[in-house]
Amino acid sequence: MKPETLSFFDKVYNVAKVIPYGRVTSYGAIAKYLGTARSARMVGYAMNGSSGKEVPAHRVVNRKGLLTGKHHFDGTNLMQQLLESEGIVVVDNQIQNFDQVFWDPSKEL
DNA sequence: CTCTTGACTGAGG
DNA sequence: GCCTCAGCCAAGA
Numbered sequence: 082m083k084p085e086t087l088s089f090f091d092k093v094y095n096v097a098k099v100i101p102y103g104r105v106t107s108y109g110a111i112a113k114y115l116g117t118a119r120s121a122r123m124v125g126y127a128m129n130g131s132s133g134k135e136v137p138a139h140r141v142v143n144r145k146g147l148l149t150g151k152h153h154f155d156g157t158n159l160m161q162q163l164l165e166s167e168g169i170v171v172v173d174n175q176i177q178n179f180d181q182v183f184w185d186p187s188k189e190l
Numbered sequence: 191c192t193c194t195t196g197a198c199t200g201a202g203g
Numbered sequence: 204g205c206c207t208c209a210g211c212c213a214a215g216a
Contacts (some may be wrong), residue, residue, distance in 0.1 A: 089213060108198055112212090118199095119211045121205080125197030143198060150197030 089120070090127040096186050097128070097136045103167045105176060107144045112151035114186040127152060139163040146179030 087095070096111050108124040118121070124141070128150065131138045139160045143149045151174060161171045170177040180186040 112198085117212065120213065121198040122196055122211075123198090124211050126195080128197055133203095138197080141197075148197090153197055 089115070089117070090130060091125055093127040094131060094134060094136050096190070097131065097138065097141055099186070099190060100123075100137055100140045100184055101189075103169060103182065105140045105142055105146070105164070105169065105179075105182050106184045106186060107142060107146075109144055110123070110183075110185050110187065111141065114190065137163075139170050140167075142176060146176035148174040148176070 092115050093111060095115055102107055109121040111124045112118050112121040128138045148160050154160045164171050169182050
């Protein structure tokens with residue numbers, strides 16, 4: 082593997098793809114794992130191209146566990162439906178027991 | 191090269 | 204505990 086050849090976006094996809102079932106992570110956690118902790122915004126921006134890929138973008142939320150990116154999905158509650166289908170409790174666009182379902186790539190990976 | 195845009199985050203009021 | 208401001212980085216025009 083030559084990550085140097087991969088763009089920042091590609092790295093984000095690579096990490097997002099390995100998020101375990103029933104777990105979620107934050108943009109900042111992914112950015113930190115990539116070495117650019119300050120590029121959390123770019124992580125979300127990268128997810129713009131995740132559409133059509135195998136990247137589970139619905140498992141990526143902001144640090145508060147809030148589904149900030151749900152507006153980028155098709156329906157209004159599609160993202161929440163997907164998370165609930167994995168056993169994650171979501172109420173009012175916010176993940177419940179966030180610290181329990183949280184998955185930190187820099188620690189778990 | 192310069193400017194704009196973001197699915198963010200931390201600090202301050 | 205909520206709201207607002209500013210900083211941060213990468214990609215596209």
